[in-house]
Amino acid sequence: xxxxxxxxSRATLLRGLAATVSCSxxxxxxxxxxxxxxxxxxxxRKAEVSxxxxxxxxxxxxxxxxxxxxxxSMVFKLVAVPAKGLLWDMPMxxxxxDTAHQDRAYYDRRFNTALSGTFTLDDLPAxxxxxxxxxxxxxxxxxxxxxSNLQWRAIMESTCPDTAQPGAEAARPATDISWYDAVDFTxxxxxxxxxxxxxxxxxxxxxxxxxxxxRLPTETEWEYAARGGQTAGSQLLLQExxxxxxxxxxxxxxxxYRPEQGARAEGMxxxxxxxxxxxxxxxxxxxxxxxxLDTFRFSMAxxxxxxxxxxxxxxxxxxxxxAEILPGRRExxxxxxxxxxxxxxxxxxxxxxxGINTPGGDRxxxxxxxxxxxxxxxxxxxxxxxxxxxxxxxxxxxxxxxxDASRKNLQELRNTxxxxxxxxxxxxxxxxxxxxRTGVYMIETIRNYSSxxxxxxxxxxxxxxxxxxxxxxxxxxxxxxxxxxxxGMVMLDTSLDKSLTFYRSKVEESALLAPEVLAAANESLLxxxxxxxxxxxxxxKNLELYRLHIDALRKNKLLSRESMQKDILExxxx
Numbered sequence: 001x002x003x004x005x006x007x008x009s010r011a012t013l014l015r016g017l018a019a020t021v022s023c024s025x026x027x028x029x030x031x032x033x034x035x036x037x038x039x040x041x042x043x044x045r046k047a048e049v050s051x052x053x054x055x056x057x058x059x060x061x062x063x064x065x066x067x068x069x070x071x072x073s074m075v076f077k078l079v080a081v082p083a084k085g086l087l088w089d090m091p092m093x094x095x096x097x098d099t100a101h102q103d104r105a106y107y108d109r110r111f112n113t114a115l116s117g118t119f120t121l122d123d124l125p126a127x128x129x130x131x132x133x134x135x136x137x138x139x140x141x142x143x144x145x146x147x148s149n150l151q152w153r154a155i156m157e158s159t160c161p162d163t164a165q166p167g168a169e170a171a172r173p174a175t176d177i178s179w180y181d182a183v184d185f186t187x188x189x190x191x192x193x194x195x196x197x198x199x200x201x202x203x204x205x206x207x208x209x210x211x212x213x214x215r216l217p218t219e220t221e222w223e224y225a226a227r228g229g230q231t232a233g234s235q236l237l238l239q240e241x242x243x244x245x246x247x248x249x250x251x252x253x254x255x256x257y258r259p260e261q262g263a264r265a266e267g268m269x270x271x272x273x274x275x276x277x278x279x280x281x282x283x284x285x286x287x288x289x290x291x292x293l294d295t296f297r298f299s300m301a302x303x304x305x306x307x308x309x310x311x312x313x314x315x316x317x318x319x320x321x322x323a324e325i326l327p328g329r330r331e332x333x334x335x336x337x338x339x340x341x342x343x344x345x346x347x348x349x350x351x352x353x354x355g356i357n358t359p360g361g362d363r364x365x366x367x368x369x370x371x372x373x374x375x376x377x378x379x380x381x382x383x384x385x386x387x388x389x390x391x392x393x394x395x396x397x398x399x400x401x402x403x404d405a406s407r408k409n410l411q412e413l414r415n416t417x418x419x420x421x422x423x424x425x426x427x428x429x430x431x432x433x434x435x436x437r438t439g440v441y442m443i444e445t446i447r448n449y450s451s452x453x454x455x456x457x458x459x460x461x462x463x464x465x466x467x468x469x470x471x472x473x474x475x476x477x478x479x480x481x482x483x484x485x486x487x488g489m490v491m492l493d494t495s496l497d498k499s500l501t502f503y504r505s506k507v508e509e510s511a512l513l514a515p516e517v518l519a520a521a522n523e524s525l526l527x528x529x530x531x532x533x534x535x536x537x538x539x540x541k542n543l544e545l546y547r548l549h550i551d552a553l554r555k556n557k558l559l560s561r562e563s564m565q566k567d568i569l570e571x572x573x574x
Contacts, residue, residue: 013103043466051163053171057272061243062131062280064141067197068189070160072151076353077280078128079221080137080230081117082520086363087370087565091430094223095299096241096328100267108330109299115220118355119212124204133230135523137530141202142217142225143350144281145271146173146288155188156181173288173348178341179311179333182291182349186214189351202353206361216293217352219312219330226284226327228277228317233527234433241326242285243277247533255286256318257325268318268346273392278530281350285325287315288348296332310334310342317346375421390417432513432521436546439506440525443542446499446568453492460485507546507564510555522547545571 006415056063056075064076081090093384095110117138123128123271124139132139152174155163161170190213193201202212217225227236228243242251252259254277256269272282298305313333316325323329336566358364375392394414401407460482467478510518522543529539545567552559 004076014283020055026162048165049168049171051150051166051170052101053270054148054166056144057171057270058276060280062128063144064128064131064191064217066200069192069196070154071162072154072163074147074151074189074351075230076141077144077225078124078131079136079140079279079352080133080136081115081139081224081227082135082230083138084118084136085370085374086120086138086367087374088426089114090425091238092220092224093238094220094328095330098241098323098326098329101323106298106300106305107332108328110302110328111299111304112302113220113304115224118357119202122204123202123212123355125199125202128202137230140221141353142221142229142279142281144276146283146290146348146350148172149174150269151178152185155185155192158398161453166390173283174267175288175348176343176345177267177348178343179335179548180289180341181343182216185349186216186351189362190214198523201502202355204355204359204361204363207359207363210356210359211566212353212355214351216291216349219292219294221352221354222284222290222292222314223327223427225279225281226277229279231278231527233524234430235437235528236527241328243327244531246531247489249275251285251322251325255314255316255325256283257286257320259322276505284315284327286316286320287318288345289320289331289344291333291347291349292313296330299330319346375418375425391421428517429520430515431440432510433524435506435510435513435517436521436543437528439503439510439546440539440542442499442503442506443545443568446496446503446565449492450494450569453489453496456485456489456492460489494524496565497561500565501571504561504564506560507549507553507559534553541571 051072055068055073056065062077065073066076068074083089092113092115093110094113096108097110098108099494101108117140119139121132121137121139124132148171149266150163150166150170158304171198190201192213194211198211204210224237226243227240232243241376245251245253251257254274256274269287271287274282274286276282277284290313292314294312295308296310296312299307310332313331314326314329333344333347348472358367374454377389389415394410394417398407398410398414403409463478463482463485467475468484470478513521526540529536532535549559549564551565
């Protein structure tokens, strides 16, 4: 069916508008102040947005505030990545294992990569160093909020926006922009900082030329920060699909999104309207989806596929469902469509501050020295001794090599072994974390077996008393139940015995770890069990007990299974 739509004349439009206004006035007069004043006040409040709402609506003591044009600011958070040297990094597995959506398995499956930061503690301004966590870390900075419309206009427009009355949209994320626009924003902002506030950027120690700069985050940088950064332990980073929520909380406390399929979306919210993640940054889930620097590659067999496509979109938006706002969720967005650079009304960004890997000053010499030492010595054992190093024997063979060809082959073999040593050393930390986690959970397993055994024992004693007075069919029934209970008791005794044996073996293995490896693994587990709920508090106590058993064994104290069992049972909930 074809429809003919006649355009309205100007007179018709004016008459309609007048009628609408008249109806509104009559409606207001009829209802009186009880309805009109609150409604108007609500509309006024909705439209009232301050300048601070558009760059830092939720200030905190750990904010790092950089200036912007037009008297505005941008707030960053310091992100620390544990690493014991310039050439070391932290294993990461971005992505999500979403078994409910097998059609997306090649999009989202976790893949192996690594992360570090470009700045040392000495590269940071003195005021920032006070905010850095303890330990050996490398750093980058991530924006606390998504870039707002007001911040966008301050950088991208030739004249300053109205900061006295910024408008209702000023505090909402800047969206409907292309990836190239976002990159241009970071370029312009860095240029402005260098010209107007050069001391606000981190500078490499001993290097007068190179300086930190603003850019889009890599996918790994973004996801690490979204999952909680340095506040999260290895389990949360490598296994969990969301950062840890406190009891009674839900994703809706942290994200503006469409919680149920088909439900009406809320619409874009102002920056910082929900709770921050454990790192103190807002809206990494929902509100505006966020661009990253990387091109999209399929995730296949624990690695990224070789074909580079569009760019990666992270975090989901106010239009997304529950499954789409996970930090690991990966979406491909084209750089271009048929009508030009791609953009979307629910896609924005947040920048990071990073730098180069090879600045001047002393850094080149430090990198060379670190590489020459890497993989040369095997990690010490708990008693301070080291295993025999095959590189020592190769060095002797190299010195005695009869010709250049033999020397070349031996050198290639040496380089291979050196790189293998580096890999093994990095794996030891992950193995140590797994070892401690196993011990902590075995404590709980032993408690559960013991509790079940005690309960069954009490029931059997009661049935034995009943058996003394039972007769006939009732007696036969009790005998059968008791027979089954006795078999159950044997199984529980065996399980408890095997569990205690296994637990002691884990304590013995842990006692052989080098002190620094054990300490790092312990710190990671403390982060994994950082909640204040009964479960996490109990896991903390289990870890303390496990460490006590390790220390006792290192001091050559005899630890019988009976004494360990007594410790495990007596220390519960203490």
